[in-house]
Amino acid sequence: MTDEDPLAFDRREVTAIGIAAAVLPTLLPANEAAAAAPVGGGVVLQVNGVRHDLGSLDTRATLLDVLRERIGLFGAKKGCDHGQCGACTVHIDGRRVVSCLTLARQAEGRAVTTIEGLASAGGHLHPMQQAFLDHDALQCGYCTPGQIMSAIACIKEGHAHTVEDIREYMSGNLCRCGAYVGIVAAIEQVMAQESAT
């Protein structure tokens, strides 16, 4: 493995030692990391318009791991880590994908957008973020960044013209709190706003 600390980013204080210990193996399995893990040198990612020189990177690192553990963007969440829950949804070149099944190297040279890249520089929320607040489209909030990234793409793709379409094309984002009614209402609101302008 490299000399680099895989958790080089200065993690927030809320990330207690115990949690870090639980997260670390997902990035570098403790037993396997001891062996010489292949690394790719000079990996560069473009995230929310900002260039990130990551240096060498374990080939196993997913985009989700890198966003959270190296770049310090904690919006995209690790839910299932198998592409089944949608909590890690981000956009690559404007299309929604699950970042947990995307190897970080596959995102090189492409524009990655996360929930942190939505609000304007002045701090004004994206209309979809505002709509989620307006409709109480969340309870615990864990799935919300993925829901919002998916919802924006859903409209852009043209899959938000009916409630049935919205439900079908948002089915890759699970909400264990069951905030679906609010989520659909939020998407309808933004869809109506966009149709009016």
Next chain:
Amino acid sequence: MNPFDYTVAHSVQDAINAIGSSARPPKVLAGGTTLVDLMRLNVEQPVAVLDITRIPDLNYIDTQEPDALVFGALARMSDVADNPVVRRDYPILSESLWRAASQQLRNMASVGGNLLQRTRCAYFRDPQYPCNKREPGSGCSALDGINRGHAVLGASDQCIAVYPGDLAIALVALDASIDVQSTAGRRTLKVADLHREPGRTPNLETALRPDELILRIRVPKSRLGKASTYLKIRDRESYAFAIASAAVALDMDGDVVRDARIAVGGLATRPWRAQVAEQSLVGKTLTEAAAAQAGRLALQGAVTRPQNAFRVELGANTVAEALNIARGRA
């Protein structure tokens, strides 16, 4: 996940050289929605991975050719599903795609890779269980395990895992083929000949050689496209694998069937074309009774286990209902 070398192919030639020149060829990585998942589970443990997503000339949809729809192997499932010509003239294809997975996964997954999707058998996906597909000779945990979702058609005493894909079912119904290439040359094979039944070697899943790369899918254009559907029955309304599905395409002369295509999914170890059922309809009036009879014929030869026996009747009803939907589009 085990460590692996990662390289990028920038052309088809690059890719076939890389997979053709090594005794232990790298695993081809496209969308990664199956491979990365299985690598994380330690079911797949490649020492090297070859990323083909940067090959520019494999990601296209060509609906202009006179006699075939052509999808480059790297065309994404979402793009083919939403293609206006596919939606209008081949609903069977569009539906088989948008009823699969989620939009995020369809944005990633290539149609070529989707054909090679591995089974969702829970015992295959968990290395702590014996599984003849994952580890030949170790046994089949599903035979007397939890097998509600396992195959009733094409199974053997070595493996009853279902082929989980949807697109391949529709492609088999439409007589589609794939072009594949290796350093030895190019060949074409029918999608119907791509997947193997498990027999005594459930670890061998396809007729592809390890050094072959799928270049494109060709779907013959025909009058069968419009009066067609892919009906997928699931435990929930969306984002689930089929417990039964039917790909049906009809060519009607009024109420009389001129030609019919029927394939079933979610029930068999490979995409399952039901030609006896098709023949039962040709030249006949498509009544409710004829559709029901075709459904029963499509499931002919089913071998069940206690937990999955209900899916024979479910499969027959799915075929019959799909025939009714397709007839409504004629």
